[in-house]
Amino acid sequence: MDTLLLVEQGLNGLQLGVMLFLMAAGLTLVFGIMDLINLAHGSFYMVGAYLTAALVPVLGGFLPALAAAVLLTALLGLVVEAVALRTLYRRDHLDQVLATFGLILFFNELVKILFGPVPIFLNPPAALAGTVDLWGLKYPAFRLAILGVGIAVAAFLWLLITRTRVGMLIRAGATNREMVMALGVDVRLLFGLVFALGCGLAGLAGAMAGPVLAVQVGMGEQVLILTFVVIVIGGIGSIRGALAGALLVGIVDTVGRALLPAGFRLVLDAASANAAGAAAASMAIYVLMALVLAVRPRGLFPAG
Amino acid sequence: MALTRSRLILILLLAAALALPTLAEWAGEPFYIRLATRILVFALAAVSLDLILGFGGMVSFGHAAFVGIGGYVVGILFAHQADGSTLFGLPGTTNALVVWPLAMLVGGLAALPIGAISLRTTGVPFIMITLAFAQMLFYLMTGLKAYGGDDGIALWSRSTLPAGPNLADHTSFYYVTLALLLAALVLGWRLVNSRFGRVIRGAKDNERRMGALGFPVTRYKLAAFVLSGMLAGLAGALLANATLFIGPQYLHWSRSGDLIVMVVLGGMGTLIGPVLGAAALLLLEEFVPEVMDLAHAGLGEHWKIVLGPVLLLLVLFARKGLWGLLAGSRAS
């Protein structure tokens, strides 16, 4: 494999990782601060993608549609938190799993009723539709945009958490929830904001994924499991862990798909190698997770 | 033996289960025997999960893998018998006395290494590592063309007993399934109340204390995990028989999720709860679309928009699950 291809696969891995980070950051924040397992996180990703697709023709451009979709998804998050989830914080994790599973069914069907059962159209904006020449490597411009947005969000979260008062409360909340409550902070407000932030990030992930992937009912669950893999590898509740886990999963998945079939061809005949390689590549990230947890049961960067 | 509310409900449930085939035949609707069989099979799978989840605090998100493994033991041996080929030099068979115990054995053997590695973790990492193993098996079976891959294996007949009830008869199969479920419940009840069970339950509340008391807690938990895998394997063998099919979709993570929903919905940490949860979920799945269609033709297509909020409301208002709701606050 030549260098250029290797570089391209590396970029692909990073880009997939950054995409997963956008999802993982919100999920891990909500879990870390509020001790809430939110299976419906994927639903907000779906809502973000659908809203962007629906708003592009209305607002006349991808960027305004994306901005509006992220805001609306965050607002929806506030409403859902107030109506359905607030009473669940003190409940067993499994109660939360069951309740948010119910939310998934509800949102999937609602989107199907509103937008129809067939996947809907969303392409990259014209300016980012083609490829960019990176020193001889033709790389999809929109994938570079995803990479850029992911890095920007990581930087924003780092500033938010290390340099602001809200960030200080978030850090304190992640380590010791009771203490923050004792400080007289309006915990309700803080939780609402954190949840809305998480939902906004999921909406952003959906909006950025929409032009690359099918915008369809159930798209949230496809990425939800990967997101859980990421935050568990990284260490639950840790933003740093989410970033590390996401990049690791992105790279292992991409490299696995690129190299494993070729690897199997060295020892097997072509037909069996193709099938075995594909099966092994599908399992690669799960093997990675099992290995990481077997060695470090609390993930790479355990919070608190 | 005072006739408490919970005991009365149990007696009524048992009576209903025993009388169901007769009632269904009398009403000319034998279909309900099949539906009830499916409920019993999923109830067995849910009970096997609850033994570790409800009593041991081990939330396995990969339990469908053991169910699927049990089903594949039945399916693979059926396929070898059907085409006369051999597996490791042995012929295939449909003899229930061979394949059902084998399904339990293989389920337990799979649970042993998976449990040994997974039990190094607790909490959410445990949920995810059990999921990881189930996903690996799911992708393995999807790509394994020799045994149908994604297409699975269609069974053209049920397992057979050399003597006794004819399993091809739906009513006989129902009673055999019911008997196995009851046996599992009795076994579970004795286990939970044994010294072994007290250690497992104690470890759920405070693992360190049980360890300090000198119990090899991890080994106890692993034993429970393996036993649970065996019961799930039996449920899988019965599921393959009930549906005359086995495929990778039976191992899919969403099926593991369904099992967790059944346990939590019915009431975890109780033995009868998962049975109620399985019945409730499958009955909702069966009848919510029909009732909605009756209300307005074509509405049934959107049944999940009703099911979702129903689950949410049940969590919010039935804190101890359906069994807690039925048996009152003193349910155990």
Next chain:
Amino acid sequence: MTRSLLALAPIVAPALALLAAPAAAEPVKVGMITTLSGPGAGLGIDIRDGFALALEHLGGKLGGQETTVVEADDQQKPDVAVGLANRMVERDRVNVVTGVVWSNLALAMMPTLAGGQTVFVSPNAGPSQLAGSQCNPWFFNVAYQNDTIHEAMGKHVQDAGFKKVYLLAPNYPAGKDSLAGFKRFYKGDVAGEVYTQVGQLDYAAELAQLKAAAPDAVFAFYPGGMGINFIKQYEQAGLKGSVPLFGPGFSFDQDILAAVGDAALGAKNSAQWSPDLDNAPNKRFVADFKAKFNRLPSMYAAQGYDAALLIDAAVKATGGAVKDKEKLRAAFKTARFDGLRGAPVRFNTNNFPIQTIYLREVVKGPDGAVTNRLAGTVFTDHADAYAKDCGLK
């Protein structure tokens, strides 16, 4: 007392007359088991809607008989589909079951429906097992045996003179059958043969390898959401202009085209049906489907429509005695109907159609909508490769 009985007479008399009516008045009951929820719901709903439109065109009657359709959501889960099949046979006592989208669900339901002696009309799923060694007298496929669509593309790519083709498909039996079917007629070099994860989202790694292999054409089998992901990413990688992309109709049908738009323009694909097939029933179908459901019909919708026409023809042939299961089954075997293909549909010994497979091209219609247009005929009177393994006559 007597008076009140007399008062009932106007109600009772017609009821008695109904009971005494000849067998010809038996109503037809159809079980529609299809996928109505989850990511695969688009295809199931298209089949269901196509079927409903045909029934409407037939005046609500199949074979001139009163017809009820019992609908149920299989959730794309095999065990649920089997449970529903049981219910349709034993409780709802339907005469025919149809609607199935997926091969694995069709295979799972087969023993139950054959055991219940209920005719099983597949409007889509046509796995090789049911066409060959496991063919079944109770199973009829009104659409195709999966391989034939892929074979047509193999023949076209071969005839068009491509010498180095890169192949991609999901890693499941239908994917393997697809590439095997393609290679049955394509004899040139294979630049690469790649199987990807079922339901895969990101294809960047595969596309990079593909580019490096420098093929002169690509054949990709990606139905549903996988197809949308692949086609979007193929264009974004800058491959659309440089390496021509081919696929079976499943990879480029209306459910996918609506979501990818211009990214699919120019792609050649194969199918037994096209929205611009020039015959009166098809024109009516396309126009009315669009008017009624506010979207363009997919091939799945056309197949749902054809399923209704097949049942209509078979019921007619029984003279209305649909309760006689063997007679009904025999009527399906000999039923003659044109369907939307503009030619009589003829069943092979294995109850799969022998038919024409067309070449189609993705184009932008006059109204700006991206759709398929006929671009030639690949096979006429084409039979599938598995019929020889089937013991039926």
